[in-house]
Amino acid sequence: MPRKQHPILFQTEMVQAIDEDRKTMTRRTTGLEGINVNPDAWTLNVCGFVARLAIGNRKLKEGNGAIFRNRELQPKLVFCPYGKVGDLLWVRESFSNNEDGTFDYKADYPFTKPQGGWKPSIHMPKKAARIILEITDIRIERLNDISEDDAIAEGVLEFEDGTFKNYFTQKGFRAEDGVECLLAKGSFQSLIASINGKNIIDLNPWVWVIKFKVLSKNGYPFNGNGGIEAVETTVSAGIVNYDKEPLDSLIKTT
Numbered sequence: 001m002p003r004k005q006h007p008i009l010f011q012t013e014m015v016q017a018i019d020e021d022r023k024t025m026t027r028r029t030t031g032l033e034g035i036n037v038n039p040d041a042w043t044l045n046v047c048g049f050v051a052r053l054a055i056g057n058r059k060l061k062e063g064n065g066a067i068f069r070n071r072e073l074q075p076k077l078v079f080c081p082y083g084k085v086g087d088l089l090w091v092r093e094s095f096s097n098n099e100d101g102t103f104d105y106k107a108d109y110p111f112t113k114p115q116g117g118w119k120p121s122i123h124m125p126k127k128a129a130r131i132i133l134e135i136t137d138i139r140i141e142r143l144n145d146i147s148e149d150d151a152i153a154e155g156v157l158e159f160e161d162g163t164f165k166n167y168f169t170q171k172g173f174r175a176e177d178g179v180e181c182l183l184a185k186g187s188f189q190s191l192i193a194s195i196n197g198k199n200i201i202d203l204n205p206w207v208w209v210i211k212f213k214v215l216s217k218n219g220y221p222f223n224g225n226g227g228i229e230a231v232e233t234t235v236s237a238g239i240v241n242y243d244k245e246p247l248d249s250l251i252k253t254t
Contacts, residue, residue: 006082008089009121015093015107023155027207031081036205042068047140050084064138080138080208091131092124103128130219137211144204151184167194
């Protein structure tokens with residue numbers, strides 16, 4: 001049976017982490033916007049089943065499902081817009097077009113600006129995608145519950161002295177220049193705050209924890225049995241939303 005594909009956005013530094021085999025998971029809030037209006041008001045009841053929503057003969061969506069309950073014990077069903085275990089993710093990253101029809105990627109040339117500039121990842125067409133991921137696990141947890149091992153798996157940069165990069169300094173959140181994080185969890189929190197603002201840590205939203213393995217860094221080269229050419233394409237991740245809430249994820253591109 002063909003495996004479904006879903007697009008997923010990553011910022012340049014996280015694309016580099018994937019390319020260097022440092023990043024094997026990502027945390028996203030898309031599909032959990034209603035829960036995260038007041039995340040403390042909800043308790044995760046069950047997660048990990050494959051849910052399908054259909055009207056008549058029309059299947060609207062299929063993905064990893066979860067059920068939350070609020071303080072009044074009212075249930076709420078949510079779907080992971082990135083699919084289910086075994087589905088494929090094609091990475092959208094900042095890129096540029098060449099006259100010969102090929103593409104360049106900002107992650108490969110972070111200090112170079114091509115003529116016309118780098119195009120935002122959201123505009124990357126599928127034919128330009130080079131990184132293909134396979135989902136190996138999906139679960140839900142609160143953002144600040146991340147473990148030290150998972151923070152490392154999120155791709156934060158570790159230095160030779162065992163400290164981790166402080167991403168706050170890039171956005172001016174800390175006055176001290178060159179001060180790094182002693183733990184990977186602190187580095188991850190600084191990364192999230194540098195993208196989404198410092199309030200994200202205080203909000204402590206529920207997030208999808210998506211683990212993946214890299215199938216390709218050069219597009220779709222696979223042929224024969226087990227190849228990834230025969231796949232079913234879906235609409236952009238997040239387009240179908242159970243409560244028709246805003247599509248933008250609180251955690252955008254980690």
